[in-house]
Amino acid sequence: MNRTILGFLWLALYLLVVLAPIGLMLVPPVPSGRSFWVELSVALGFVGLTQIGIQFVLIARFKPLTYPFGIDVVLKYHRQIAVVALLFVLVHPVLLLMEHPARVALLNPLGGTYASKFGLGAVLLLLALVATSIWRVRLRIPYETWRGLHTGLGVLALAFSQVHVSLAGLYINTLWKQILWLASSGILLSLIVYLRLVKPWLQKRRPWRVVGVRPEGGGTVNIDIEAVGHDGFRFHPGQFAWIKVGGSPYTLEEHPFSFASSAEQTTRLSFGVKALGDFSERMQQLEAGTTVYIDGPHGAFSIDRAQAPGYVFIAGGVGITPMMSFLTTLADRGDPRPILLIYSTNTESELAYSDEIEALKERLDLETVFVLDEPPHDWAAEEGQVTGELLDRRLPKERFVRRFFICGPSPMMQAVERALLDHGVPQSHIYLEEFALA
Ligand SMILES: Cc1cc2nc3c(=O)[nH]c(=O)nc-3n(C[C@H](O)[C@H](O)[C@H](O)COP(=O)(O)OP(=O)(O)OC[C@H]3O[C@@H](n4cnc5c(N)ncnc54)[C@H](O)[C@@H]3O)c2cc1C
Structure with a gap:
């Protein structure tokens, strides 16, 4: 199926699922005599909770889901929407308190009802989840420790929220609604089982x-x-x-x-x-x-998704790796299209794959520009950084029809993208790969 159409279908389904609990709230029997603010608070709580549930789907690396967007975009969305979901969840008790300040007693972990205790627990777990993700580096949490913690906090937060909703029992108030509610939690938790048990089991069979x-x-x-x-x-x-x-x-x-x-x-x-x-x-x-x-494979950074009369690959440091895949693939395919490779590192000894790149010139219409920040005294190629001026000098005349693939340190990628845009290269012709997903 066409990627754009599939992307729209996923977005439509996302909206439908996020709003579904509100539909469920409205199916009779509905609790009566509740103010607008209480209804709004509950609706926001449900939307936030459903978004948190969908977070489990987003990280499950399902290829049909990641195909239209690329997994990097899906994971970025996972990070950003978590903050929105947390805000919805936080507004839920705030609105209840504004409507009836005496409800503050429910925030006492030793007092209140079981429903409020689980609700409070869920909010604290979510705050910990988001805080440890945003400030992981500042908190000096090693990446792997953080991953385990993230999964644990996520599963617990979801479980606490589900218990809170079931105990509150105001909207999930019939047997069929309870069953539907529990089934949806079961599906979400089974995704963790899939990712952590089923997928590894499949990998074990294909070492x-x-x-x-x-x-x-x-x-x-x-x-x-x-x-x-x-x-x-x-x-x-x-x-x-x-x-x-x-x-x-x-x-x-x-x-x-x-x-x-x-x-x-x-x-x-x-x-x-x-x-x-x-x-x-x-x-x-x-x-x-x-x-x-x-x-694997994962990711949307590929020349196969960007057909063009020619390419410009711009790599910084280890960002050369996907470019090597581009070059060797194009060579194996006998592709005659012109390619410009701009490759920058600090020193000459840091240039990786240089012999292989040289050899590929025999099989490709390939021009290379090596850029060194600290060149040796006899260096004949480019010096410094990949600047707008360098690009202007080195890019081919038909730069507006070529597609640009950039991979390297973030500051370099941003500077190069800015320079290309300033030179009139359309944004839609520029593809970036970040080597930091989290
Ligand atoms: C799409 C993509 C492609 C990459 N391709 C290459 C490549 O071809 N060659 C190469 O050398 N590096 C590549 N990287 C980077 C590589 O994944 C990290 O350098 C490596 O994970 C660092 O782990 P570490 O334990 O050695 O260092 P750490 O000190 O643990 O990590 C250094 C940083 O790498 C990132 N990182 C660590 N673990 C992960 C993880 N499991 N998932 C996502 N990010 C993580 C974090 O931002 C972390 O702060 C790629 C990264 C991404 C996202």
Whole structure:
């Protein structure tokens, strides 16, 4: 199905599901004699709670759902909508208190009703969930610890909210409404089971094995893996996969890495890994024969989604990896279209895959521009950063019809995007890949 249509259908379904509990509220029997503010407070609480429930769907990495938007966009939405949902949930008790200040007694954890205790618990859990996500780095919570905490707090917050709604019993007040309500919670929790148990079980049946580890420039190590006893999978150049290393596919530790190899090879994959922390350091030290598990392909950053008469790839540092996938794929496809690769690093020794890029010129209409921040004294190519002036000099005349793919450090990507827009390149021709999802 066409991606745009599918995207609209998902958005329509999202709105329908978010508003469904309000419809359920209105199905008789409805409690009578309640003020507008109470009804509004309950409606907002339901909308917020449903949005929180849908958060479980958004992180389940369902390909039909992520296909129209890209998983990075879906995860960004997951982060941003969490704040909106929390606001709705917070407004729920605030409106109740404004209408009847004596209800403040319900906020006493030792007093109040069981319904209010669970409601209060849910709000506190949600506050903790959002705070630990927004301030994870400032709170110095390691990424993996945060992931476990995030799942735990999310499941608990959902369970507390569901108990709160069931105990309050004012709108979920018939057997069929209770059953519907519990079934929806069951479905959401089963998504966690799917992600943490079923998916790893499927991965265990399709293992991969490290067959080569070779240092590239700039502290980047290229890792080749091959499918063991299965036919691998198809991906689009520029996409990425979540990788788990070692004994068990049930580990919570998995990290995203872009494919660096040709999409025309489905049983042998390569990744270029730069050591930035624990996991990437361990990846760099992998030995041939080690088992790895792959969840993918994911992502919307691909030339296959942007047909054009030619391309400009702009990479900074380890952002070269998806570009390598673009280049090797285009070469394997015998693609004659012109390509400009602008690749910037700090020093010459940090340029990764430079020999491979040079060799690809034999098979592609490829022009390269290497840009070094700290060039050696005999450096003949570009110096400094990828600026608007450099782009103006180096971009081909037919720049307005080409598609631009940018991957690198965030400040560099922002500066390059700004410069391209200033040069009149349409926004719709520019594609960006962030290497930080959280
Ligand atoms: C779509 C995508 C493609 C990527 N492709 C590459 C690549 O080709 N080569 C490469 O070297 N790096 C790539 N990365 C970055 C790589 O995932 C991180 O460097 C790695 O996860 C860091 O983990 P760590 O334990 O080594 O370091 P940490 O110190 O734990 O993490 C450093 C930072 O990386 C991010 N990070 C850590 N774990 C995860 C995770 N599980 N999911 C998302 N983000 C995480 C966090 O922002 C964190 O602050 C990619 C990231 C994304 C999102």
